[in-house]
Amino acid sequence: ALADLEERYVDIAEVPRCPKLCYTRWFDRDDPSGFGDYETLINLRAENLGMICNLPYSIQVQTLSGADASTTGQVFA
Incomplete structure (x- = not known):
């Protein structure tokens, strides 16, 4: 019943945030x-500022x- 529900408040500062995502050309x-x-x-980065x-x-x-x-043996890091 509705009377059995308790109110819950969440502090918005405690909610985990996803980092802002972007796509680089x-x-x-x-x-x-x-x-x-x-x-x-x-x-x-030096050649393409921002x-x-x-x-x-x-x-x-x-x-x-x-x-x-992935089959070339090259390093991608």
Whole structure:
């Protein structure tokens, strides 16, 4: 019954918040020649001020051949 319900209030400050998410467009600053294809976040940020999410949690990679990037032995970090 309604009389059995107790009122509950939640302090909004205690509610966990999801971080603000954003999507960064694709950047390609180097080609796989010479010593490799180096697309570091520090260089991308320096060249594209304010255009990259503050706290990226995922990256997307693509090979020229179309092979699955996880099979190349390359490091993506």
